[in-house]
Amino acid sequence: MMANFFLLLGLLAFTCSLSLAFEPSPLQDFCIADTMSSASLNGRVCKDPKLAQAEDFFPRLHLVGNTSNSVGSKVTPVNVAQLPGLNTLGISIVRIDYAPWGINAPHTHPRATEILTVLEGTLYVGFVTSNPETRLISKILQKGDVFVFPIGLVHFQRNVGYGNAIAISSLSSQNPGVITIANAVFGSNQHIASEVLMKSFQVEKNIVDRLQTIF
Incomplete structure (x- = not known):
């Protein structure tokens, strides 16, 4: 009986630790980041909700990124640093522009799973599973295709077409890193x-x- 009791406690502790590993659900409609505050928190201080404006929730991603660099891509992020209204909401977005044969070099997001949608072009994408298997899971994506990169795993994209490519990625953190x-x-x-x-x-x-x- 006591063994079952301690097993139940252990399972509850494990479940709670998993739930605390991700951003908590907000306790109000929104918590717009106060960019003027110098307080150090795991997140951003909220400003007075009565001061909320549409601009706090309104990003622009219409501009083409400058891909004239060594890797031939440009990532334009919209996280809490650019959009204060994302604070506590557990989501962000990026636009990625690729020159022909440009890459988004292998990287990880320590705090977020990513879901990528191809808007234009053809992309070769993939991620590598963790040790000891370290298996590459990859696919060629066309316009309209979607691919998921699990949290923390090394992943990449490459434009394999002769024209420019564009993708939009959503990430499960206001500040995915x-x-x-x-x-x-x-x-x-x-x-x-x-x-x-x-x-x-x-x-x-x-x-x-x-x-x-x-x-």
Whole structure:
């Protein structure tokens, strides 16, 4: 009897820990981020709801992103930093523009699952499952297709057409975060020791040094 009781307590604790791992449901209609507040919270301070305006909930994503860069893509985010009305609502969105053969380099979102919809063009997309399997799950997407990238997993997109491509992604957090793998590994502020990277990637020091100068 006591064993069943403690098992039940353990299951309840586990369930609660899972529910607390994601953004809580809001307790009011909205909580517009007060961008003038310097208070440090897990989220943003709410401003007076009587001061709410349509602009607090109204982003613009009509402008084409500038893809003239080394990867040939441009991500235009709309998270709580750009749209105060998203505060506490647990969702955000990005527009991604791709030049021909441009990529959105391998990256992760530590706080969000992503669902991507292709508006124009043809994209090769995929994500890699966690250790020890590390299996690539990928697909070619056409206009109107949708693909899901589970939270925390490394994923990417590549424009495999000869024209420009556009996608819209929704993410299950007001502030999903992004960790671009190459930048994090080779471009960290204070470099990771060359010896660590040489052994991790099984490459010579000159290659590590070159990659650190690039990123």
